[in-house]
Amino acid sequence: MIPMLETRDLAAVYGGNRALAIPHLAVAAGELVGVVGANGAGKSTLVNSLLGWSRGRPRISGEVTLAGEALSHLPSFERVRKGLLLIPEGKLVFATMSVEDNLLAVGGQLLGDRRRAYALDDIYDLFPGLKERRGHLGAQLSGGERQMLGIARALRLGPRALLLDEPSIGLAPRLVATVLATVKQLAADGLAVLLVEQNVRAAIEVVDRLVLIERGSIVAQGPAGAMRDDPRIAEAYLGAHAT
Ligand SMILES: Nc1ncnc2c1ncn2[C@@H]1O[C@H](COP(=O)(O)OP(=O)(O)OP(=O)(O)O)[C@@H](O)[C@H]1O
Known part of the structure; x- marks a missing residue:
């Protein structure tokens, strides 16, 4: 099986x-992989480097492939066109446009290769709250609604793989569950999803596989069920204590 998203020897260097x-990370179509780790562990650098970009312009090296096609030589905007979509912390929503205009501002282009650009109706089915607020301005939305709109706008572009950087940040617990359930639905719809989350307790409920990063390296990974019992996860992130 060819993974939908795969990277080898991905490295980012700031100054020295x-x-x-x-060394290697792969996400299959239909798979939801969580990336967790402490502040500064390198989670944002990972998802940004897959797009060939990062704040502060690090030197990025390594291979990135999407549906078997090499992307490493392409600039970030070309990677987006190929279907590698990042939803960064902070969302990217136009504040002075309505929800519907935010959605209509992207997408609509013809996509080959069995890529699915979500139509407005598909998006409203997935996010009923956005349908209710279709006439509201971006600036009037709550944090959770903005997060949903950010994801919805990426869906308009026909993603093959979605990279989500802390979609639950700043959200009330009830909304965290809603956002992550929607993310799980997107993987179930066939997307490859890499989810960076600080909220390990919530993430482990939805991901298929969990990757733990420390100081820029993968130090543990495995199926969510097994990782729940890994002492590095249980003690540091789930509040369990060794007996
Ligand atoms: N602009 C920058 N200039 C120099 N070093 C940076 C820069 N951005 C990040 N780094 C380095 O990369 C490391 C990883 O940062 P990154 O933002 O990827 O961590 P993170 O796991 O996403 O953390 P957080 O959860 O706090 O966002 C940091 O510890 C820092 O040393």
Whole structure:
């Protein structure tokens, strides 16, 4: 099986400091992989480097493939066109446009290769709250609604793989569950999803596989069920204590 998204020897160096060194990471179509780790572990650097970009312009090296096609030589906007979509922390929503205009502002282009650009109706089915607020301005939305709109706008572009950087940040617990359930639905619809989350307790409920990053390296990974019992996860992130 060819993974939908795969990277080899992905590294990011700021000045002389290596912030990321990932020998191999792959996400299959239909799979939801969670990336967790402490502040500064390199989670954002990982998802940004897959797009060939990061704040502060690190030197990025390594291979990235999407549906078997090499992307490493392409600039970020070309990677987006190929279907590698990042939803960064902070969302990317136009504040002075209505929800519907935010959605209509992207997408609509013809996509080959069995890629699915979500139509407005598909999006409203997935996010009923956005349908209710279709006439509201971006600036009037709650944090959770903005997060949903950010994801919805990426869906308009026909993603093959979605990279989500902390979609639950700043959200009330009830909304965290809603957002993550929607993310799980997107993987079930066939997308490859890489989800960076600080909220390990919530993430482990939805992901298929969990990857733990420390100081830019993968130090543990495995199926969610097994990782729940890994002492590095249980003690540091789930509040369990060794007996
Ligand atoms: N602009 C920058 N200039 C220099 N070093 C940076 C820069 N951005 C990140 N780094 C380095 O990369 C490391 C990883 O940062 P990154 O933002 O990827 O961590 P993170 O796991 O996403 O953390 P957080 O959860 O706090 O967002 C940091 O510890 C820092 O040393």
